[in-house]
Amino acid sequence: MKRNIIIVCIILIIVSVCIVEELILHNTSDNLLILSQNLSQSLIESDTINSQENLDNYNKLNDFWKSSKRTLCFLTNYEKIRTLDESIIKLGTALQNDDKSLVVENISIIKSFNEFSHYFMGFNINNLL
Amino acid sequence: MITLVLRSIIIYIIVLIAVRLMGKRQIGDMQPFELVVTFIIADLACIPMSDVSIPLVFGIIPLLTLVVLHHLLTILNKKSITFRKILNGRPIIVIDKNGINYKALQQLNMTLNDLTEGLRAVQCFNLQDVAYAIVETNGVISVLLKQNLSPATKEDLKVKTAETTLNVILINDGKIVNDNLKNLNLDVDFLNSIIKKQNTKSISDVLILTINTNGEIFYQEKHKKAQSFNVEVNL
Numbered sequence: 001m002k003r004n005i006i007i008v009c010i011i012l013i014i015v016s017v018c019i020v021e022e023l024i025l026h027n028t029s030d031n032l033l034i035l036s037q038n039l040s041q042s043l044i045e046s047d048t049i050n051s052q053e054n055l056d057n058y059n060k061l062n063d064f065w066k067s068s069k070r071t072l073c074f075l076t077n078y079e080k081i082r083t084l085d086e087s088i089i090k091l092g093t094a095l096q097n098d099d100k101s102l103v104v105e106n107i108s109i110i111k112s113f114n115e116f117s118h119y120f121m122g123f124n125i126n127n128l129l
Numbered sequence: 130m131i132t133l134v135l136r137s138i139i140i141y142i143i144v145l146i147a148v149r150l151m152g153k154r155q156i157g158d159m160q161p162f163e164l165v166v167t168f169i170i171a172d173l174a175c176i177p178m179s180d181v182s183i184p185l186v187f188g189i190i191p192l193l194t195l196v197v198l199h200h201l202l203t204i205l206n207k208k209s210i211t212f213r214k215i216l217n218g219r220p221i222i223v224i225d226k227n228g229i230n231y232k233a234l235q236q237l238n239m240t241l242n243d244l245t246e247g248l249r250a251v252q253c254f255n256l257q258d259v260a261y262a263i264v265e266t267n268g269v270i271s272v273l274l275k276q277n278l279s280p281a282t283k284e285d286l287k288v289k290t291a292e293t294t295l296n297v298i299l300i301n302d303g304k305i306v307n308d309n310l311k312n313l314n315l316d317v318d319f320l321n322s323i324i325k326k327q328n329t330k331s332i333s334d335v336l337i338l339t340i341n342t343n344g345e346i347f348y349q350e351k352h353k354k355a356q357s358f359n360v361e362v363n364l
Contacts, residue, residue, distance in 0.1 A: 003200070007200045010196060014193055014197070073184065077182055
């Protein structure tokens with residue numbers, strides 16, 4: 001009986017960890033995608049790369065990433081989110097240096113990562129097989 | 130480095146809990162499904178222990194999943210005979226009254242060398258002495274010797290024997306085993322009276338004290354010789 005209770009507790013722990021992981025991964029990638037699309041839109045609309053609006057949008061993206069990274073490290077292999085981390089840092093530098101090609105390159109990486117992150121993180125048939 | 134140490138401690142504790150939950154079994158006594166779980170657990174535990182970029186939950190969750198799976202398989206194994214046959218296989222008779230069953234040996238992927246080695250392991254050196262040999266589901270060979278060669282029991286010889294008794298430890302390395310004392314309806318005064326008779330200063334000086342239902346005591350003081358004696362006690 002005691003063992004059965006422990007097993008039920010373990011099942012509950014596994015289920016809750018799985019749900020929390022899925023929710024966090026989906027929320028993070030969805031929000032990052034929206035924030036990167038906002039930045040992309042403001043880049044198209046503005047005349048200069050390092051305009052205040054672009055920098056504000058980048059700061060929003062960077063702040064969100066900083067707060068999410070800590071939680072993600074508990075749930076995913078750090079190597080998997082390393083590319084995203086590096087691209088966000090490079091994007092900030094490129095914006096300040098007014099380097100258009102580097103901005104376009106990194107923003108594409110960020111967008112693509114968040115669009116397709118569910119193929120290599122969280123529950124997905126691609127991941128399963 | 131501290132991270133690695135702490136990760137190793139956490140994984141060790143979880144593996145220990147997992148193994149305890151799965152029950153005590155030696156490798157040789159394991160059923161196939163138990164052996165598989167043990168191998169996987171050992172491997173799973175190593176990965177997050179050494180690679181810091183992998184979160185600890187990547188090791189813990191699969192470990193716990195295996196514990197749950199193992200528990201479910203054990204329940205099914207207990208409840209269903211068909212499932213037990215599928216999961217563990219069934220005991221196979223390799224030697225019967227007709228001699229060695231070659232077909233059974235082939236079915237088990239066993240050679241004659243494996244069979245004779247298994248028989249020698251159970252002190253059976255002559256094939257002609259064996260009436261039946263069965264390969265159990267955990268790989269152990271059980272042997273039934275021919276009636277004229279099986280050892281005679283006391284019942285066969287009509288020898289009267291005393292009732293079988295179980296020795297219970299009351300003092301273990303200077304510490305009283307309270308549960309055993311309570312089960313036998315004895316108290317500390319009983320132990321003190323024995324110790325006093327043996328001229329021992331205190332309970333902490335006693336290495337071991339056991340008693341059986343006949344009142345026979347095995348007593349050894351630390352760094353002294355062991356002795357056996359009887360006491361009058363109703364158990």
